[in-house]
Amino acid sequence: MTASSPGTSPGTSPSTADPDDDLAARLRAVHRRIAAAESAAARPVGSVRLLLATKTVPAPPIRAALAAASSLGRPVLLGENRVQELVAKGPELADLHPDVHVIGHLQSNKVNAALRWASCVETVDTPDLADRLGERAARAGQLLDVLVQVNVSGEATKYGVEPADAVPLAVRVAAVEGLRLRGLMTVGARSPDDAVVRAGYALLRRLRDDVVASGAPGTSDATALSMGMSGDLEAAVAEGATLVRVGSAVFGARAPAAAP
Ligand SMILES: *Cc1c(COP(=O)(O)O)cnc(C)c1O
Secondary structure, eight states, X not given: OOTTOOSOOTTSOTTOOOHHHHHHHHHHHHHHHHHHHHHHTTOOTTOSEEEEEOTTOOHHXXXXXXXXXXXXXXXXXXXXXXXXXXXHHHHHHGGGOOOEEEOSOOXXXXXXXXXXXXXXXXXXXXXXXXXXXXXXXXXXXXXXXXXXEBOSSOOXXXXXXOHHHHHHHHHHHHTSTTEEEEEEEOOOOOOSOHHHHHHHHHHHHHHXXXXXXXXOTTOTTOOEEEOOOTTTHHHHHHTXXXXXXXXXXXXXXXXXXXXX
């Protein structure tokens, strides 16, 4: 719902008249969860950055979230899954200069639009996509940050390179002109078993360590681990996430997607 929608949504306290106040409260709650997870893992508070996953969320609540984040003194990143949404919302958010990452599967023919609005593509999972991104970035005189997406759970519905191929692909991507490899990303296992979820995140951390330890050209900055969402960010922070991607815990539940 947007700031201009009449009435209150179910589950919202009737005394909370302004939906932007709810949003700010949910954002603070997510920051508290991250801080508690950092402490539990004996990691420095503030070592995990927050990216707000904004798929299906219109521009006004995103603007409210950015405003709430900056008034907390905790700037956030934004993440879009679909280039179509990136392009539609980009102009509506441009005055706030958000730092936007692509976090969904990127088709090669959408590379130009992605480069126009995003500072980082987190979903590189083939040499072809890396080459195309690098070529466009270099031609535009840009250096584009990228992460290599790894499918740690092996679930067939998920994008990402197989774990066994992750280090060779990362080394290959790190050498592409126009790109700067910043680390690895994954979408965690869809499992009610916390141990299964954590094992996937631990695997991504070991792969990241192997990439950096390879000493290959361009891998020394590949320290980022983008992992963890609304339901499992604690497990991800425990396993070393440097960036968690949170949508529903801040913006509320999304309508079920029409197609996978
Ligand atoms: C939607 C999405 C998220 C956030 O998921 P929530 O469960 O809403 O926090 C994170 N990462 C990716 C890639 C997503 O598509």
